[in-house]
Amino acid sequence: MIIKKIIFLFFISFLIVNNNIEKVQSANGYGLINPNATCSPYIGDPIDLRICNGKLDNIYTESGISQKVSLLTLEAAFTKLTFLQTQCPNINFSQFGFCNLLLSPCETVQLPARNISFPKRICKSTCTAIVKECNILSTYFNCTNDNAFPDLYNLYNASAYGFTTNNGFYPIQCENVTDLFIKTPNSQISEVCPPPLLLRNSSDPRYPAEKGYTYLTPTNCVLPCPAPYYTEKKWNQMFTMSKIVSTISFVCCIYNICTFGLLNKSVSKYNYCIVFFSASVALINLMDIVTYAIGYEKLLCPEPGRFAVQDDVACGVTGSLFHFGVTNGVLWWATMAIYLLSVVKRIKMIDFRIFVLFNTVVSLIMLIIPLSGKAIMAGTGSLACWIRKTWYVNGVFWIPLGLCLFIGAGCIILVIFQIYKISKNVSKDRKILKLQIKPFLCVTLVGGSFFYLFVFNFDNERHMDEYKASIPGYVQCLLAGGNQETCVSEGPNFAAYFMFYFFIRLFGILFFCIYGTSENARNIWIHSTLLNHPAIKPFLLKYNIVNYNSVTVFGSGMAATNSKSMTSGKNKTNSGKAIELEINDSVTASKGHTISVSKVDENDDSKSGSGMDTSSDS
Structure with a gap:
């Protein structure tokens, strides 16, 4: 004890x-x-x-x-x-x-x-x-x-x-x-409790542990909020990082949603994946924006010595936004991995609306379960309200996340293997690899970030008893005359903890760098009703802000292929046949033979300018 x-x-x-x-x-x-x-x-x-x-x-x-x-x-x-x-x-x-x-x-x-x-x-x-x-x-x-x-x-x-x-x-x-x-x-x-420990009567109905007080039993002394894992200076560094990264990530998510969803005239399935994933991340970032608008310590620690719980409205709302966002984001990441594999392997996908319905319903169920158990709270040391009861968070997030990581990792491995086979067949032609590098990089980086969160969480849980065992040393430091700056208890490694919260807030920026800066995104904006409005287009042309003549043949950025290039391609293959991979609509991969697949899904729009190529330049 x-x-x-x-x-x-x-x-x-x-x-x-x-x-x-x-x-x-x-x-x-x-x-x-x-x-x-x-x-x-x-x-x-x-x-x-x-x-x-x-x-x-x-x-x-x-x-x-x-x-x-x-x-x-x-x-x-x-x-x-x-x-x-x-x-x-x-x-x-x-x-x-x-x-x-x-x-x-x-x-x-x-x-x-x-x-x-x-x-x-x-x-x-x-x-x-x-x-x-x-x-x-x-x-x-x-x-x-x-x-x-x-x-x-x-x-x-x-x-x-x-x-x-x-x-x-x-x-x-x-x-x-x-x-x-x-x-x-x-x-x-x-x-009598040494500062910053506070004295509360645990038998008083106003101060129950369920309300967010962490008692050092058998005393009535409660730990300060946030937990004394780090000095005030380090906590402020975490708060500052969260403010900056979340704000930038939120803006990037809104940009991606507008670009690939609202302004895109022909939205592909992969575009929808980008939009839905960006919307999920935007909810995570919105939680942070609301939190620092209210004030981190005011929201997470509404009273001295007490961390926020679900009954605190601000905590319940931000925690719900965060959990729905991160759960839905994981599901859409897995969907992207599955879709990438289906296109490369030329597997006909089920109706895309089923993915939308499944991901939304599952995310809602995963939110309703912890809400019913009042499992959302700030916890003794955190940057956000989320699920803190072990069985709830494992059941509605970490275990499903592990399953999604397993599915996504399997899809990525199969994609790598398939691309290797195709690139081997086309000899020195690296067009196929270049076409898929960005979607592959996106799925891999996001999956790697989720994997880090998964590993860090369970490693942190494994050392939780050690953190609790350090409390006596922390109390002794206070009894010897120490203060909040000189006395800290053992907690998660600061750098690892910092990166844990950093990765959660990074996804919006990552998607913007991969997709938002692509040629496809630029073409969508140039063809958009907004930039072609009579009141806006002349102004952009006058000051040469936008070059409307620099658009590719396909507004979506799909690789244009003419007969000449195809003829040239025939001469480069071992079998004298053209090899071309249009990841969205046609896949060519068969030992030097051209295989044309008209549409992976009859409901998918594969017209010119549809932007249905999964590469970021598509």
Whole structure:
């Protein structure tokens, strides 16, 4: 248990408290009388702390010694006692002893000359009971010291004030803390948490763990939010990266959607894949934009010491956007891999609308399941609200992602093998390879990014027990006087964690670089109604912003082939036959023979300008 590991780190730090105790005892002076001392009511605990209320009545106060000094010492002692609850089952009794030791009870006696106030020391029997209950405190409760812990009485020399009995030594009965403890059965343990840990009552319905509080059981101290894995500077680096990359990626996604979906006059299946994948990534980026518009810490940590959960509206909405986006994106990536293979292998695809329906319905189901279990939350250390309950996130994302990676990887391997066979048949003609390099690169890079996320997640889960085991060291650092900048707990490697969130936000930029900058994209814009509008086209021509004469024969960018080139191609093949691969509509791959496939799918539009080539220049 975490708290047990903390116990053995406290011996050295407790010496400071012990020294303060000795100083107070020396200041009181055993057997000596301070004529200026008085019995004063206990001024009470600080507003934000509960220390000795209910454990004291009147206390011995010497002139020039403030109760606040002793309270600071008690606060330091109680901070450490808070984390000894597993070692000392009756820690409340020990706290009674500390309060009566550092703020001695008081008794005022009327002597012949004047009234004198005397401190009452803890009885030896109480000292012995405290040490028996919590042996670790034996260093601070030296029960062999008869002056500090008398059997029955302390004797004070009161002869100077007219007291003559017993040779002038006035007996003051010791304080039986055990009796006082028994008389206050409802007294609760006084817990003090070192900053930035916060004290919350776990039994209070306002502060349940389900609401986002991470308790260091058996204490009521909660971890700060975000988790102390990194310094504030490193967290800010993550926030800054997320803001910049997500914003750029979102703009790139909108561009791809407009280019291949809205402006494209003849949208191919592969264009639809690009559009749907870009829309999914745009949802992921939109989640980030909403998050940093509200404020990362405000959304992820709505209250000090509490991370956001699904019941927090902003967290529930952004988490839903993120999960639907990333799930739908994975499915469309797998669809792209399948479609790429089907075209290269000349396999007739099922109706494309089935892919649209399947991917959408599955994504919705994968979202509804965790929402029903209230599994969406920010977690102790993250950049976004998402599914944090292990069984939910594994069942509705990581396992399906693993399946999609397996399918996609299999398709990629088969595509590589098929292209190798085709390129081998056409000898030195590398046109086929060049035609497919960008779609192949896109599917591979996106798949590689998803694979990294998959591996990092399960590696992180594997080390989770190690991260939890580092909490005692973090708490000890705080108890030794450290702060948020000097004390951090062990967590995921910062660079690996940084890249995990970076890759999730990179997909929009990646698709823009591969497809958005292609010749096909340029041709779509040049042929678009927008750039050919009578109010816009003259302006673009006047300032030579767009060269309308630089468009390829096919508006889609499909490789134009004329009879001359085909004749030339015949002379280059081993068999004297033309070899041509139009990845969208016709595939040529058969040991030097031209094989024309009119349409992979009868419903697919393969007209000129359709942009149905899967290459980014198509």
